Amino acid sequence: MRMHADQVDVRADTVAGLVADQFPRWRALPVRPVASHGTVNALFRLGDEIALRFPLQPSLDPEQRDALIREQENARRIAAHVPVVVPEPLALGEPGEGYPGPWSAYRWITGESADRTEVGDSAAFAQNLAGFVRALHGMDTDGGTWNGRSRGGPLHTRDGDVRAALAESRHLTDTVRLARIWADCLDTPPHATADRWIHADLMPGNLLVRDGRLAAVIDLGAVAVGDPAVDLMPAWNLMTPAARKVYRRELGVDDATWQRGRGWAIVQAIGALSYYVDTNPMMADIARRTLDAVLADG
Incomplete structure (x- = not known):
């Protein structure tokens, strides 16, 4: 299909x-x-x-x-x-x-995608990925700002898409609670610092693993300049609660940035869940896992 x-x-x-x-x-x-x-x-x-x-x-x-x-x-x-x-x-x-x-x-890069391994519970892997993200976010943007299209802009620009996807997913997840969490994310202050280089698509399949460690980050098609909170998505789409805490600590993320990151995790996952539920079961499963983690965080 x-x-x-x-x-x-x-x-x-x-x-x-x-x-x-x-x-x-x-x-x-x-x-x-x-x-x-x-x-x-x-x-x-x-x-x-x-x-x-x-x-x-x-x-x-x-x-x-x-x-x-x-x-x-x-x-x-x-x-x-x-x-x-x-x-x-x-x-x-x-x-x-x-x-x-x-x-x-x-x-060609040799490695196994993170979704086929057990690294989601690894503090060392969370540290590895945080090291990549810190380095990427530290690159000079030459004054670049969000392009108005990609991920990385204000969360409210995705509100219509999220609410439409929630309406289509009532039979797939707890959309009532997710709608409340999404509203809280929308109420979070926007980031006040300069936009950064962001990968913007840190899905498990884009993280290659060798010997339990991060070996490569692939698929750079979504790379842009924008809100660095976008690159917090692996905290929910891959990591267990313990590894999630390590990732946050390593990145030094404040409460507002963390909440926006959770919002971006919702944006990606709720759209993917209904779209791929019949045509790409693996992507739908990752979306479910992401949303379950968001819900578990309250």
Whole structure:
């Protein structure tokens, strides 16, 4: 079942043809699909060293190409400042036979996604992730501010979406209590400091683990400048209460920022729950876990 009405099926033979046409030096490398519960890209492994990312909703609109270029630029910018690996861009593919949109190539990173491990209860992992977040938030924005579209703006800009998703999810979670918590989040003062670089999509599937430690943070498509509270989402979408306390302590988060972070966890999870409940059970399960953690926090 497709997750999106305009989703395309990306086939390995189509990918092999695009690679052969556009990057002849890689022509002989085998193409293998990579299983993923991601919602934005179809993933393929090219040989042993290359990961290919094909948007599930391709477009010839210049904005999609600009977004992929921006993602690669952000990857290069971030890599020099953070303590773990981030994706290394290798190439940008163009539309071709069988696929009507741009696509991208990155260096393959070995690791297991956090949702397939037990790191959610690990204080060491919480410290690792906090170290990445501190470094990212400490990068110079050159005066940049929220772009008015991405995550990281005032919570009230998402109020309509959250209330619509709550109305659609009455049979899936305790929407009455969640609505009260969401109202409390909306009443929280906005952040008063300068906007920061934020990852904005720290979902378990975007955190790679090796030997129980954070090895890489991937999927930089949502990176932007905005409210750093957005990057508190792992406290609820991954961590147990004990690890959540470590994460908060390591980041030195005040009460208002923590409450806005909880609001962003609600934004992401309540929208995903109803949208993916039938088409992406793993994403729906993560959304349920997130909302359960929010509810348990009161």
